[in-house]
Amino acid sequence: xxxxxxxxxxxxxxxxxxxxxxxxxxxxxxxxxxxxxxxxxxxxxxxxxxxxxxxxxxxxxxxxxxxxxxxxxxxxxxxxxxxxxxxxxxxxxxxxxxxxxxxxxxxxxxxxxxxx
Amino acid sequence: xxxxxxxxxxxxxxxxxxxxxxxxxxxxxxxxxxxxxxxxxxxxxxxxxxxxxxxxxxxxxxxxxxxxxxxxxxxxxxxxxxxxxxxxxxxxxxxxxxxxxxxxxxxxxxxx
Numbered sequence: 554x555x556x557x558x559x560x561x562x563x564x565x566x567x568x569x570x571x572x573x574x575x576x577x578x579x580x581x582x583x584x585x586x587x588x589x590x591x592x593x594x595x596x597x598x599x600x601x602x603x604x605x606x607x608x609x610x611x612x613x614x615x616x617x618x619x620x621x622x623x624x625x626x627x628x629x630x631x632x633x634x635x636x637x638x639x640x641x642x643x644x645x646x647x648x649x650x651x652x653x654x655x656x657x658x659x660x661x662x663x664x665x666x667x668x669x
Numbered sequence: 670x671x672x673x674x675x676x677x678x679x680x681x682x683x684x685x686x687x688x689x690x691x692x693x694x695x696x697x698x699x700x701x702x703x704x705x706x707x708x709x710x711x712x713x714x715x716x717x718x719x720x721x722x723x724x725x726x727x728x729x730x731x732x733x734x735x736x737x738x739x740x741x742x743x744x745x746x747x748x749x750x751x752x753x754x755x756x757x758x759x760x761x762x763x764x765x766x767x768x769x770x771x772x773x774x775x776x777x778x779x780x781x
């Protein structure tokens with residue numbers, strides 16, 4: 554069974570500073586990796602995903618994440634955060650299986666607070 | 670394009686009352702559908718998933734049930750709500766042979 558650990562439950566950061574939200578996973582087989590963002594009282598929005606190919610994936614709003622197979626990590630980074638990035642971020646893994654149900658396993662989330 | 674709807678957006682119910690939450694998906698056929706609950710400090714918990722009409726798999730034993738009467742409709746129900754049923758309920762869909770789940774706007778349920 555796979556599991557996901559988000560090491561920080563809360564991350565405060567000043568506006569325009571860089572940020573890294575950490576995510577580690579455990580799985581004995583190949584996985585797909587996702588980052589979702591949740592703004593207050595809203596559903597989860599897909600931020601970016603790693604399925605295969607380049608280990609560095611980017612979102613349209615400046616976030617990027619790098620798949621590191623040896624360290625079983627998928628950390629999320631942004632070089633300069635904005636107030637509007639304040640939200641909760643969830644890392645998730647899904648088993649690679651052609652016949653499976655692609656169940657997602659989520660981390661407990663990291664609340665990013667951007668301080669003006 | 671595909672869209673997913675949930676209603677109601679917010680619900681306040683007394684303990685012991687029944688519950689019905691609805692989720693519908695537009696713009697796709699034969700999706701996989703999911704119900705999650707998000708409780709404070711507990712992350713997202715998968716409650717049910719469905720691979721087709723009338724096919725429901727339960728992940729967590731509880732007093733909730735789910736039904737899929739139509740291809741793009743997924744309903745979460747309870748006969749008698751408990752205080753512990755309070756939370757934020759999220760519906761999600763995934764296309765066949767695709768890897769990504771997409772979430773609805775959620776329903777905030779408060780049981781008093």
